[in-house]
Amino acid sequence: MDFSSLEKYLLQCLNMSLDADSSETSYTNSFTVKIEEKGFKWIPRMPTTLLINADLYQKIYEIANIALYPEYTLLKENSAYVVPENLEDIHIERALFFPWKKGIPQRIKFKNLLENISNTNNQDIIPLMKNLILDYNKVTSMAIAGNSGSGKSYFLTYLLTLLNSFSDLIIVDPKMDSPARWAREFEVKALFPLSNRSKSDFISQINDELSLALNIIYQRQRQLYANPHLTFKNYTIVIDEVLALTEGVNKSIKGAFYALLTQIALMGRATNVHLILVSQRFDHNTIPVSVREQLNVLIQLGNINAKTTQFLFPDFEPSGIVIPPGKGTGLIQIIDDIHPYQVQPFLAPTYNLEGVTI
Numbered sequence: 452m453d454f455s456s457l458e459k460y461l462l463q464c465l466n467m468s469l470d471a472d473s474s475e476t477s478y479t480n481s482f483t484v485k486i487e488e489k490g491f492k493w494i495p496r497m498p499t500t501l502l503i504n505a506d507l508y509q510k511i512y513e514i515a516n517i518a519l520y521p522e523y524t525l526l527k528e529n530s531a532y533v534v535p536e537n538l539e540d541i542h543i544e545r546a547l548f549f550p551w552k553k554g555i556p557q558r559i560k561f562k563n564l565l566e567n568i569s570n571t572n573n574q575d576i577i578p579l580m581k582n583l584i585l586d587y588n589k590v591t592s593m594a595i596a597g598n599s600g601s602g603k604s605y606f607l608t609y610l611l612t613l614l615n616s617f618s619d620l621i622i623v624d625p626k627m628d629s630p631a632r633w634a635r636e637f638e639v640k641a642l643f644p645l646s647n648r649s650k651s652d653f654i655s656q657i658n659d660e661l662s663l664a665l666n667i668i669y670q671r672q673r674q675l676y677a678n679p680h681l682t683f684k685n686y687t688i689v690i691d692e693v694l695a696l697t698e699g700v701n702k703s704i705k706g707a708f709y710a711l712l713t714q715i716a717l718m719g720r721a722t723n724v725h726l727i728l729v730s731q732r733f734d735h736n737t738i739p740v741s742v743r744e745q746l747n748v749l750i751q752l753g754n755i756n757a758k759t760t761q762f763l764f765p766d767f768e769p770s771g772i773v774i775p776p777g778k779g780t781g782l783i784q785i786i787d788d789i790h791p792y793q794v795q796p797f798l799a800p801t802y803n804l805e806g807v808t809i
């Protein structure tokens with residue numbers, strides 16, 4: 452569809468549903484739509500009886516996002532995105548802008564993940580969807596949340612298998628589940644509770660490991676001070692079931708755990724030390740807010756609603772966003788200097804790990 456047909460179609464959709472009881476339509480010259488490469492503009496003619504605010508922006512978003520599916524996916528803003536327009540006429544000097552991505556998010560499928568990894572030399576790159584790759588050097592910390600059965604472990608196994616080719620890995624698995632089995636299969640260091648030790652003992656053991664990571668950060672900082680062009684091998688600490696880990700644990704040990712997590716999240720960036728945190732849910736009791744603020748890849752799988760997204764995406768309101776059905780689907784936000792910063796629908800890759808039993 453060319454831009455002018457698309458413009459007409461979008462105007463029709465908005466005329467029909469924007470304000471059914473009002474006379475404010477494009478036929479009465481109340482507003483118009485302009486299509487651009489990176490999105491469309493909704494341009495009101497002032498004065499208008501339409502109250503132009505975040506609610507109206509959200510309403511246009513909801514109408515247009517479905518109307519444009521699957522040709523375009525609108526990127527969801529947290530508030531009205533106002534841009535200047537037609538600077539010579541005060542009646543039409545402003546527009547609401549709706550940025551988009553062409554097409555809809557599509558899942559990647561790997562017939563044989565290990566073969567695929569050995570055939571590519573795309574170091575430090577993690578394919579997430581068709582048209583969405585993550586440069587691991589551009590991000591530090593990642594959180595994956597989702598209700599039981601939503602596909603967290605499946606996606607984590609995918610990440611671990613890829614990361615193993617370009618990052619040192621330490622895995623913490625309080626439930627001694629698939630990450631621990633993956634670690635055994637791929638001969639990677641894993642920490643899990645021993646049967647004759649208390650939970651606080653286990654957290655102390657994790658704290659020792661986190662202190663080691665912090666020392667690596669300090670050493671690398673000193674090396675960078677001497678030579679700012681140095682690059683380091685990625686070092687990733689993966690912690691599964693963070694919520695289960697810290698519940699009912701001695702306060703001081705938990706305090707030390709939080710302090711270490713915060714320091715690694717804050718200082719890991721320049722030194723390629725990463726955190727990957729996985730939990731059924733994240734809230735103020737699962738990780739400190741200062742760690743939350745440092746997360747730059749946020750993934751929520753499974754049930755998506757205002758409640759489940761509250762902590763990871765505090766300003767985000769999920770109505771109107773099209774979440775694809777199926778396993779391993781949800782939302783993703785990548786905060787680097789490459790991707791749009793908005794929260795987007797996500798479909799985790801599907802893969803086979805030939806010859807590996809986890």
Ligand SMILES: Nc1ncnc2c1ncn2[C@@H]1O[C@H](COP(=O)(O)OP(=O)(O)OP(=O)(O)O)[C@@H](O)[C@H]1O
Nearest residue numbers: 598599600601602603604605606778779799800801
């Ligand atoms: N991206 C995906 N593609 C295909 N199948 C998937 C995908 N994600 C999940 N599944 C299927 O869904 C099943 C359940 O997922 P998984 O065990 O990862 O959920 P979970 O969130 O870790 O649950 P729990 O918290 O109970 O461990 C997987 O065994 C797998 O068969």
